[in-house]
Amino acid sequence: MMKQITRTRTDPEETRSRILEVAENFFRSIGYQKTSVADIAAEVGMSPANVYRFFPSKGAINECICGRIVEEVAAIAFSIARTNAPAPEKLSRLLTSIHEHNKATLIKEKRTHEMVAAAMQENWSIIKAHIERMTTILEGIIREGVEAGDFDVDDPAEASRSVKRAFMTFMHPQMIEHCILHGEDTEEGLREQIRFILKGLGKTG
Amino acid sequence: MMKQITRTRTDPEETRSRILEVAENFFRSIGYQKTSVADIAAEVGMSPANVYRFFPSKGAINECICGRIVEEVAAIAFSIARTNAPAPEKLSRLLTSIHEHNKATLIKEKRTHEMVAAAMQENWSIIKAHIERMTTILEGIIREGVEAGDFDVDDPAEASRSVKRAFMTFMHPQMIEHCILHGEDTEEGLREQIRFILKGLGKTG
Numbered sequence: 001m002m003k004q005i006t007r008t009r010t011d012p013e014e015t016r017s018r019i020l021e022v023a024e025n026f027f028r029s030i031g032y033q034k035t036s037v038a039d040i041a042a043e044v045g046m047s048p049a050n051v052y053r054f055f056p057s058k059g060a061i062n063e064c065i066c067g068r069i070v071e072e073v074a075a076i077a078f079s080i081a082r083t084n085a086p087a088p089e090k091l092s093r094l095l096t097s098i099h100e101h102n103k104a105t106l107i108k109e110k111r112t113h114e115m116v117a118a119a120m121q122e123n124w125s126i127i128k129a130h131i132e133r134m135t136t137i138l139e140g141i142i143r144e145g146v147e148a149g150d151f152d153v154d155d156p157a158e159a160s161r162s163v164k165r166a167f168m169t170f171m172h173p174q175m176i177e178h179c180i181l182h183g184e185d186t187e188e189g190l191r192e193q194i195r196f197i198l199k200g201l202g203k204t205g
Numbered sequence: 206m207m208k209q210i211t212r213t214r215t216d217p218e219e220t221r222s223r224i225l226e227v228a229e230n231f232f233r234s235i236g237y238q239k240t241s242v243a244d245i246a247a248e249v250g251m252s253p254a255n256v257y258r259f260f261p262s263k264g265a266i267n268e269c270i271c272g273r274i275v276e277e278v279a280a281i282a283f284s285i286a287r288t289n290a291p292a293p294e295k296l297s298r299l300l301t302s303i304h305e306h307n308k309a310t311l312i313k314e315k316r317t318h319e320m321v322a323a324a325m326q327e328n329w330s331i332i333k334a335h336i337e338r339m340t341t342i343l344e345g346i347i348r349e350g351v352e353a354g355d356f357d358v359d360d361p362a363e364a365s366r367s368v369k370r371a372f373m374t375f376m377h378p379q380m381i382e383h384c385i386l387h388g389e390d391t392e393e394g395l396r397e398q399i400r401f402i403l404k405g406l407g408k409t410g
Contacts, residue, residue, distance in 0.1 A: 124387060161394070162401035166371035174379060182329060189366070196367035200405030 016054050018044055023061045028111045032062060032118050059122040066119040069105075069112065070130040076101055077137045087145030091163075091201075092194050094141065098134075099170040099190060106176055116173055135160045142201065152202030159201060166197050221259050224249055228266045233316045237267060237323050264327040271324040274310075274317060275335040281306055282342045292350030296368075296406075297399050299346065303339075304375040304395060311381055321378055340365045347406065357407030364406060371402050 022043045026035040037058050041048040055061045080094045106113045120127050139160035145151035153159045169175045170190060179185040227248045231240040242263050246253040260266045285299045311318045325332050344365035350356035358364045374380045375395060384390040 128387065158397050159401070162371075162397055165374045165394075165398050166367075166401065166405075168380070169370045169373050172380075175373070175377075182333065189370075192363055192367055193370050196364070196371065196405045199407065200371075200401045202404065 012054070015044075015046075019051060019054055020061065020064055023058075024065050027062070027065065027115050028109070031111055032058075032114045037061075059118070062115055062118055063123040063126055066116055066123065067126055069116060070126065073098060073101060074130065074133055074137075077134060081137050081141055087141050087148060087150050088198050088201075090141050091138070091145070092198065094137070095167055095170070095194055095197070096190065099167075099176075102171060102173065103176055103180070103185070106173055107180070113173055113177070120173075131164070135164050138163050145201065162200065163197050166200065167193060169193075217259070220249075220251075224256060224259055225266065225269055228263075229270050232267070232270065232320050233314070236316055237263075237319045242266075264323070267320055267323055268328040268331055271320055271328065272331055274321060275331065278303060278306060279335065279338055279342075282339060286342050286346055292346050292353060292355050293403055293406075295346050296343070296350070296403070299342070300372055300375070300399055300402070301395065304372075304381075307376060307378065308381055308385070308390070311378055312385070318378055318382070325378075336369070340369050343368050350406065367405065368402050371405065372398060374398075 019040060023035070023040045026039055026043070035058070037051055038048050040058075040061070041051045044051070055064075076097050077094055080090055080097060083090060085093070116127075139156050142151055142153055142156040142159050142163070146153055146156060151159075164171075169179060170193065176185065224245060228240070228245045231244055231248070240263070242256055243253050245263075245266070246256045249256070260269075281302050282299055285295055285302060288295060290298070321332075344361050347356055347358055347361040347364050347368070351358055351361060356364075369376075374384060375398065381390065
């Protein structure tokens with residue numbers, strides 16, 4: 001009879017999670033740029049080569065972490081889109097909430113900004129997918145508004161792209177930073193822009 | 206009788222111009238960041254200390270040069286604003302022309318982009334003044350459109366700020382670069398956004 005081999009096997013999913021957790025702590029404490037894969041490996045208690053078996057690069061680790069960050073933003077948008085409010089009110093609340101969330105994330109957490117900025121450089125696909133999802137949520141609200149007679153729009157998909165662009169200064173991390181830096185991030189400006197967007201959608205009344 | 210003193214005095218304005226000309230050549234050939242005041246001084250044939258009598262810093266030299274760059278943009282806007290076309294057509298032509306000019310300046314002349322980016326960091330006042338002037342030109346066109354019954358806007362100053370923000374992705378150097386990089390700078394996108402802006406201004410017809 002063969003001797004039974006007892007090996008302590010760690011679940012690969014657990015190791016992945018552990019790497020992500022340690023990496024996120026490093027990114028949030030010393031910053032994305034200053035963290036190396038060697039730092040992460042040492043803290044997890046594995047060799048860098050072993051970490052690379054799970055993630056091909058530091059950028060790939062950041063991609064996963066930023067995936068969760070943008071997931072939070074999408075969750076806010078979905079929760080507003082699901083309410084029963086009229087479309088113009090939903091749109092206004094959604095834009096305001098996303099702006100406030102992004103601004104809070106940037107101002108309070110400079111490290112998050114650095115991580116997202118890195119992802120915009122190195123992992124554009126994840127940011128692009130996020131923007132597309134957000135645009136789809138906008139499109140859904142615009143369609144509802146058209147059906148209810150609140151909006152007058154021929155092509156809701158086109159309109160959602162225009163709304164996204166028209167609101168860029170209040171959503172894009174660099175633009176928000178730029179506006180705060182130059183004292184141009186005002187409540188009044190935000191309200192003006194939302195009013196303009198609602199008018200562009202041909203809100204009746 | 207006193208002996209007449211003959212001194213070759215150089216006109217300070219001429220020296221200033223010469224410094225600007227030499228500096229611009231350096232900025233456009235080796236780049237703003239890599240050029241030092243010592244490089245400029247050596248080429249003009251003066252000491253760096255002497256250059257500093259005319260300009261307190263390299264940033265101050267760049268401010269003057271960028272002043273001329275934004276002057277070109279304003280000249281394009283003014284020339285369109287002065288035509289007799291209907292306001293919606295003027296606005297559409299102005300936005301398209303500014304986008305195309307800024308894009309050409311960026312793509313063809315990376316060095317200009319670097320100079321303007323440096324001015325946005327170091328000499329915000331000149332860029333701010335430029336944005337305000339452009340917004341004033343937009344406001345004038347919107348007022349004309351309201352008077353002619355082409356636009357339906359309560360507050361043309363507010364509307365001009367909204368138009369500026371709604372068109373940011375097609376005007377801001379970093380945003381243009383970002384869109385080109387990600388293949389999102391399309392003719393169709395530009396047309397969509399101008400259509401949306403005209404609708405936001407309540408264009409009749």
